[in-house]
Amino acid sequence: MLKPRLRWVLPTLAMMLCLLSANLVRAEVNISIDTTQTGPTIHRNIYGQFMEHLGRGIYEGVWVGEDSTIPNTRGFRNDVLKALKDLQVPLLRWPGGCFADEYHWRDGIGPRDKRPVTINTNWGGVTDNNAFGTHEFFEFADMLGSEVYINANLGTGSPREMAAWLEYMTADGDSTLAKERRSNGRDKPWRIHYWAIGNEAWGCGGTMTPDYYADLYKHWATFAKTSGDNKPIMIASGGHTAQTEWTQTLLEQVPETWSMRMNAISHHYYTLPTGNWDKHGKALGFPETEWFSTLFNTLKIEDYIKENLAIMEKLDPENKVGFYVDEWGTWYDVEDGEDPGFLYQQNTIRDALVASVNLNIFHQYAERIQMSNIAQMVNVLQAMILTDKEKMLLTPTYHVFKMYIPFQDATSLPIAINGDKGYSLGEDKIPTVSASAARDKKGKLWLALANTHPTEATDVTINTGSKIKQAKGSLLTAKAMDAHNTFKNPNVVKPEAYKRKAKNGKLVVSLPAKSVMVVALD
Incomplete structure (x- = not known):
């Protein structure tokens, strides 16, 4: 007969072995x-990038100026250029974001030393010397071989200002604006692939109702004219998160006419670990509960897509209007010591998983989702690249986007x-x-x-x-x-x-x- 102590030890060892073998299964x-x-074809522009005048997203992240000690090509930092070329970036969205509805294009043309210095009231209240403007954006896109997506200033601009910007960029005659573009260094017109009227009209773009915005869209789109066959895909500012009323209102109230059109509706969705905008959750040092909640919350985007697409199938059965998720990604609390208005956050293997599952969802609904833009490309939110002055690193999210390159324009x-x-x-x-x-x-x-x-x-x-x-x-x-x-x-x-x-x-x-x-x- 075993001694009492051994009778207790042997069953315990057996239990431990059982648990161990279970874990190995x-x-x-x-x-x-x-x-x-x-x-449907998985459009390459599902892998689009978003760059905004926000924190170090453009200045330092992309543009350092020709006199910088950081190695650069005509002011664009070489290390970032190379990394983005390797990523085969298909599309760039600019100048915002919230910044777009306070951006006046004339501030960003002409000799850089004569451009006005403005205040970025949306992001940190910092000054912007407007060294990165229209010409720099198109040159950067050309270096990367990327298509362009531009947001017009609906919030503080006017139809006349928008029409003049379009003429400046696309006119191929002898108009005053075309001559001005040439005098600033660009002879031929630029190609505009996507054009949006406003951004987040429900919030930072003007705190509008869907009905009010629909009327404004019709007004502005009537005057969004370009030269020749340079006809961009026209995008209306839509809803966010679980909203569907913007999609429904726009489809019901914006008809396709000879004078204006609406080719797509945008939608924004950000993933917060907590789901609480007052305290998002940490980018580092988080518990498994926030690992889980981040993925749980990011997967909700599929339900929101389904709800909007159900409305589109009813009101647009011929699939004339796309559904573009032109802002998406993780949004954590700002890193300690960073300016709260710069939205700088670290990027972990968790972000890689978020990127992967979202891209897989976009593939699944590729018939309508023919473009998306992760927020943002460099140094902001779920970035591809982080920089610190002359130093640069590639994030886990960058690696996922590079791994997924074979899916660009592939057949699902x-x-x-x-x-x-x-x-x-x-x-x-x-x-x-x-x-x-x-x-x-x-x-x-x-x-x-x-x-x-x-x-x-x-x-x-x-x-x-x-x-x-x-x-x-x-x-x-x-x-x-x-x-x-x-x-x-x-x-x-x-x-x-x-x-x-x-x-x-x-x-x-x-x-x-x-x-x-x-x-x-x-």
Whole structure:
């Protein structure tokens, strides 16, 4: 007979071994890709970037001036230029944002030393010497090979000011404005791809009602004239978060006529860990509850998209009007020691997951969502790049966007996820696995995967209806929930090559906890 103490020890050891073996059991998920069907094209401009006169987003982040000690090309910093070229940025949105509705374009043309110094009342009350204006923006876009998206100043501007700006940019004759553009260094007209009348008309753009804005849109759009065949896609300022009334009102009240048009409605959605605008939550040092709540809240965007698209299907069944999410991303409390008006925040592996799951959602609704702009490109909110004077680093979000390049202009494919038991915390649950599949222009099949769970890995079995030899691509993951890159250690979070061969005709990829994977299926 065992002594009492040993009788207690042995069951305890058995229990520990049982728990250990349970933890070693990996979750299994099955993903089926229907390669016989095709969905809409995933427009490259879903990967658009947003740059605003806000904090160090443009000044220092992009523009340092020709006399700067930071290596630059005609005033644009070389390291940022190279990184963005590598990212294949398809679209740039400028000058805002809230800043757009106080921006007067004449402040940003002509000799830089003669441009007026203005106050940025939206973001920190700092002065702006207007060194970065119309010519600089178009030159920057040309350097990157990007299309352009410009917001007109509805809040403090006028239809006449907007019409003059459009003539200055697009006229190809001998008008006074065309001659002025030439005297300022640009001979040929610029191409404008997207043009928006106002921004966030419900808030910083004028605190308007949908009905009032709809009337203003019709008024202004009538005079948004460009020369020749330079016809930008016209965008109306829509709602945000769970709002649908802006979409409905605009579709009901803005008809398509010979004199004006509305090609798309914008929508904004920011992800806050707390869901509370008074205290957003920290970018670093957060608990698992905020890891979960961030992903839980970011996934709500799909419901908001569905609700708006249901209205659009009813009022615009021919799909003439797009739904553009032209501001999205995470918004945390500002880093300690930073100016609250500069919206500078760190960027972690959590942000990489947010980027991945949002892009997967946009792919799913690509028929209507043909453009989106993450906020923002450099040094602001969920940035691609962070700088500190001459230093620069690439964020986890940058790496996700680069991994997803094969999806630009690819053809989406139907996908089914089975066996996902979900990731639960408290009474709430989210999917463990987010995924998207597409075939690129060369016929190659691509799959993007994200594991939202911060501590548990998942094995994913992939089926396409035909034999797959291997999955090959890149994997982004990290040890800590708030793992991030710093100027001293800029490669803490970066992608690694990933390759997995099929065994016995079965392809299973290992998806680590808190990871993003993009692979070609050969």
